[in-house]
Amino acid sequence: MAEEILSFEGVGFRYSDPSGREETAALQDFNLSLMAGESVAVVGESGSGKTTLSRLAAGILRGGDGVIRLDGKDFGRFTRRDWREMRREVQLVLQSPSAAIRPRMKIGAFLREPFLCYRLCPRGEVERETARLLERVGLPESVKSRRPGELSGGELQRVMIARALAVKPRLLICDEPTSALDPAVQGEVAALLKQAQRETGAAMLLITHDLALASRMADRVVVLYQGNTLEVLPAGDLKNALHPYTRALLGAIFTLSGGGEPPAKGEPYSGQSLCPYFGRCPQREESCRTKGKVLLTVAEEHLSACWKNI
Numbered sequence: 001m002a003e004e005i006l007s008f009e010g011v012g013f014r015y016s017d018p019s020g021r022e023e024t025a026a027l028q029d030f031n032l033s034l035m036a037g038e039s040v041a042v043v044g045e046s047g048s049g050k051t052t053l054s055r056l057a058a059g060i061l062r063g064g065d066g067v068i069r070l071d072g073k074d075f076g077r078f079t080r081r082d083w084r085e086m087r088r089e090v091q092l093v094l095q096s097p098s099a100a101i102r103p104r105m106k107i108g109a110f111l112r113e114p115f116l117c118y119r120l121c122p123r124g125e126v127e128r129e130t131a132r133l134l135e136r137v138g139l140p141e142s143v144k145s146r147r148p149g150e151l152s153g154g155e156l157q158r159v160m161i162a163r164a165l166a167v168k169p170r171l172l173i174c175d176e177p178t179s180a181l182d183p184a185v186q187g188e189v190a191a192l193l194k195q196a197q198r199e200t201g202a203a204m205l206l207i208t209h210d211l212a213l214a215s216r217m218a219d220r221v222v223v224l225y226q227g228n229t230l231e232v233l234p235a236g237d238l239k240n241a242l243h244p245y246t247r248a249l250l251g252a253i254f255t256l257s258g259g260g261e262p263p264a265k266g267e268p269y270s271g272q273s274l275c276p277y278f279g280r281c282p283q284r285e286e287s288c289r290t291k292g293k294v295l296l297t298v299a300e301e302h303l304s305a306c307w308k309n310i
């Protein structure tokens, strides 16, 4: 059996506004176990809590409820050394690569950094290793002498992937890795990430609002709505999703043959009903007020929070 890399148990997070009076529950009772080599996509509309989840997983955001474990060790018990090690084992690929690199730094220096910082190879081999990385992500060695502003968004994202691969990560956290790119380049970068994940055997937590990308990149998909998990299913079964919200998201995918309708708007979640999607659900019934929100097994490896799916 594959070993567990990352796990969330009852994880919740609230942001409070500077006055401390108002709070936003960005994530509630989140549970997930990510195995070595597995790729899990977390999907949902804007504001559903995806980035909050990725920042918690990366240890950038701390505090909150529940337990997050990396290799079985609770973040709450991490020593400085554990955090340092984590910085190496867990690599992030974010939406906006330009934010992760200083504008005046040359790409060569940026790629050399992890080799020097973690002493990944003898100094004399660093140039060869960085050239090899660039080749892996399909870029010429000549980009080493350029600065970030002299590369396209797609090229810069390839540089980010190259740097993430340098340390042979065990977990890749990718938050909207392709959404800032031109559609033609999105597919290439997605394919590169998938290939890199396969080759390294790293686990992947992919954060995206794009269901097509999720089905292409992931083994499993978790659907978040206002911080609540509404459905978990194998990515290959996404077209057979059962929860009304996931079905609405699928209906919102724009294709040339139709679609593109956003999920129906309705009352926002008031907290009075148990089902978080109650206010917007086209299939709601009065009894949804008293049932809901608990994830139920509806098929093998398929969970839904809608009681009507059983």
Ligand SMILES: Nc1ncnc2c1ncn2[C@@H]1O[C@H](COP(=O)(O)OP(=O)(O)OP(=O)(O)O)[C@@H](O)[C@H]1O
Pocket (backbone or CB within 6 Å): 015, 016, 017, 024, 025, 026, 044, 045, 046, 047, 048, 049, 050, 051, 052, 053, 209
């Ligand atoms: N620093 C913050 N302070 C206060 N509230 C925040 C903060 N960051 C996020 N939130 C709120 O938490 C909720 C979840 O935000 P989050 O960024 O995790 O959503 P998301 O799913 O990543 O959205 P998007 O698809 O737009 O990136 C939202 O209601 C958001 O307004």
Ligand SMILES: [Mg+2]
Pocket (backbone or CB within 6 Å): 050, 051, 052
């Ligand atoms: Mg986000």
